[in-house]
Amino acid sequence: MMRPLTKLNKEEYTDIDNAWTIPAQYYTDESIFESEKEKIFANSWVCVAHSSEVKEKNSYITREIIGENLIVVRGRDNILRGFYNVCPHRGHQLLSGDSGKAKNVITCPYHSWAFKLDGELVHANNCDNVENFDKGLSSLVSFHVQEFAGFIFINLSETPEPIEDQLVGLEDKVFEACTVVKDLKLAARFVSETPANWKTIVDNYIECYHCPTNHVSFAESVDVGDYEHSLHQNWTIQVGKAKPSESSYKFDESIVDPRFSGFWIWPCTMFNMPPGGDYMTVIYEFPMSAGKTLQYYDIYFLNEELTEDQKRLVEWYKDVFRPEDLRLVESVQKGLSSRGYRGRGRIMTDKQRSGISEHGVAHFHQILVQQHLD
Numbered sequence: 123m124m125r126p127l128t129k130l131n132k133e134e135y136t137d138i139d140n141a142w143t144i145p146a147q148y149y150t151d152e153s154i155f156e157s158e159k160e161k162i163f164a165n166s167w168v169c170v171a172h173s174s175e176v177k178e179k180n181s182y183i184t185r186e187i188i189g190e191n192l193i194v195v196r197g198r199d200n201i202l203r204g205f206y207n208v209c210p211h212r213g214h215q216l217l218s219g220d221s222g223k224a225k226n227v228i229t230c231p232y233h234s235w236a237f238k239l240d241g242e243l244v245h246a247n248n249c250d251n252v253e254n255f256d257k258g259l260s261s262l263v264s265f266h267v268q269e270f271a272g273f274i275f276i277n278l279s280e281t282p283e284p285i286e287d288q289l290v291g292l293e294d295k296v297f298e299a300c301t302v303v304k305d306l307k308l309a310a311r312f313v314s315e316t317p318a319n320w321k322t323i324v325d326n327y328i329e330c331y332h333c334p335t336n337h338v339s340f341a342e343s344v345d346v347g348d349y350e351h352s353l354h355q356n357w358t359i360q361v362g363k364a365k366p367s368e369s370s371y372k373f374d375e376s377i378v379d380p381r382f383s384g385f386w387i388w389p390c391t392m393f394n395m396p397p398g399g400d401y402m403t404v405i406y407e408f409p410m411s412a413g414k415t416l417q418y419y420d421i422y423f424l425n426e427e428l429t430e431d432q433k434r435l436v437e438w439y440k441d442v443f444r445p446e447d448l449r450l451v452e453s454v455q456k457g458l459s460s461r462g463y464r465g466r467g468r469i470m471t472d473k474q475r476s477g478i479s480e481h482g483v484a485h486f487h488q489i490l491v492q493q494h495l496d
Contacts, residue, residue: 127151128465135491141469141484144491146458149319155412159188162389162493163409167268167275167285169391170194170406172422174307175221176202176274180239183221185276186416187408193217194267194274195224197239204267204276210260211235211246228262237262271296272303273404289387290355299359299383299395300402306422310436312444314417318455320390320409321490323417326451327405328358328386328482331470336446339438343367343397344382349477353485356388362477364397370438372431373398386482388489400424401432403439413455419444 128145135141148154170185171194182195184207191207193216207216214232217224227236227244236245241262249255266277270285271293277285286293296303316323326332330349334341348363364380366373373380373396380397387393390407401423408416421436428436457463471481 127154130491130494132491132495135484135488138469138471138481138484138488139473141471141481141487142466143325143469143483144321144466144487146463146465148490148494149322149455149458150412152412155319155409157494158409161496163188164278165282166389167270167277167282167288168389169273169275169387169404171274172306172308172404172420173269173272173274173304174422178223180224180226181221182217182224183274184217184219185408186410189410190278191215192265192276193228194276195228195239198226199240201240202267202269202274203240204265205241205262206265208263209233209235210243210262216262235260272306288356292354292357292385292387295359296385296393299381299385299393300399302400302424303402305424306402307424307426308420309423309426309428309432310421310440312419312440314419314448315410316415316417316448316451317413318415318451319412319458320407320415321486322451322455322458323405323407323415323447324386324390324392324486325483326447326454327384327392328360328486329478329480330360330362331478331480332450334478336450337443339367339369339442342369343371346477351475351477351479351482353482356489358386358482358485360384360482366397370443371396371398372435386486 127147171183175183176194176196179196179198179200182193185192193205193207196202209216209230211233214230216228216230227238229236234247237243241264243257243260266282268275268285275285330346333346344362344364351358351360362382364371364382366375382397383395385393392405394403404420406418410416421439423432469480469484471484472479475481
């Protein structure tokens with residue numbers, strides 16, 4: 123049964139203590155997703171990778187988000203640049219694979235047009251015999267790239283706001299939670315095409331109401347009873363007191379005041395700094411449609427050769443912790459389309475702002491409403 127689209131009213135979302143979710147159609151309707159592609163994803167700084175992935179000259183990564191295939195490459199001049207992964211000649215994709223090392227030029231596999239790593243066209247076969255051919259009009263189309271807090275962020279708008287204005291105060295907090303962020307290296311990546319809207323995934327991350335019953339091994343280490351969730355402009359941080367656990371986070375008991383820190387970063391990236399402070403995990407969301415999101419779940423350590431404990435931890439993430447969340451968001455996405463769902467759900471914000479309070483969800487939905495109404 124097709125329900126008429128519910129219009130958003132900003133006044134209904136101002137009171138976090140009496141908050142409801144945005145209407146279900148905003149998770150399931152393709153026209154809403156098309157609007158979000160432009161209003162949100164083409165006009166926000168979106169985190170796509172750790173800086174170590176393109177640390178060396180000529181190294182590159184590719185990412186696909188909202189239907190756009192993108193290249194981020196470090197030039198011979200050590201400058202990081204972003205280009206749409208499409209040849210300006212006839213539209214063929216230039217580079218394939220998640221990452222690699224480019225030669226000094228990027229050559230299109232279709233007709234062998236070649237481009238410098240700054241995007242300039244340097245060779246087009248037979249162009250001397252083509253009337254009025256102008257190489258200057260056939261360079262690669264660029265977008266904005268910036269390194270921030272040890273990570274790579276991209277922005278597809280022509281004149282983006284400074285990233286520091288979008289994420290005020292975030293960088294200092296990230297470095298405080300994990301002082302070695304810039305020295306980390308990618309150790310493992312789990313990729314999934316998750317059958318859920320990107321907002322369903324954020325909603326799940328931004329509260330720990332579900333943790334005691336759905337993340338039992340996590341809750342054995344991180345105390346949801348001693349847990350804070352503070353809200354900031356376009357980001358939040360969840361901090362929980364932790365203790366070593368054989369079933370999840372195993373760390374040296376001599377660490378003073380061990381804490382788990384979890385950052386949600388607008389629009390859809392999550393940084394996790396487990397107790398111990400020398401590694402982290404990141405959830406990158408790359409929305410594909412209203413009901414599907416490509417996710418990278420990346421794990422970063424300081425060392426390249428993993429210890430046995432690190433290998434065990436990676437397996438725990440892959441086989442236990444990660445599947446727990448994937449099952450939850452898939453089930454929620456199905457339920458949001460049900461006739462039995464009343465269209466909106468009550469957000470469980472408690473007065474104490476306890477570890478199981480959902481005030482983070484209410485904060486996220488306030489931002490969503492503002493974005494849709496702008």
